[in-house]
Amino acid sequence: MRNYIQKGDTLTIPAPAVVLSGGVVIAGEIKGVAGGDALAGEAVDVSVTGVFELPKIAANAFPVGAAVHWNADSGLATSTASGNTKLGVAVEAAPASTATVRVRLSGF
Structure with missing residues (x-):
């Protein structure tokens, strides 16, 4: 598949607000748990399954x-x-x- 990007269990997105590792992240319809700390707008890995x-x-x-x-x-x-x-x-x-x-x- 030439159009495959990633598995999608974890997404890297801009943090919608300050977030701590293990905190809930809600960005529109993306809902998950932060894999690390991030300030608003910084990239954060968000687990969306598990x-x-x-x-x-x-x-x-x-x-x-x-x-x-x-x-x-x-x-x-x-x-x-x-x-x-x-x-x-x-x-x-x-x-x-x-x-x-x-x-x-x-x-x-």
Whole structure:
């Protein structure tokens, strides 16, 4: 294939804001996790597939397979869809008593 560019699991894009390694990056329809620190506008590698452990809103519980959204204001995963960006699905149950949720990124 002459038109093949890359596998696409990780994309190098300009950081839409200051981001730390392991932080969620949302740039339009690109949603993923930063592979390193970057200032706004600097190149950052963003994993758009895979499973990541992310901080969540304490009161939220996620059964396996539940949709996980990102609340940009709090910087936490949430079960609330309205006003938030869908990241993927929970791959393990995450009761309200836990601080994190394991998320398989949707890859889009």
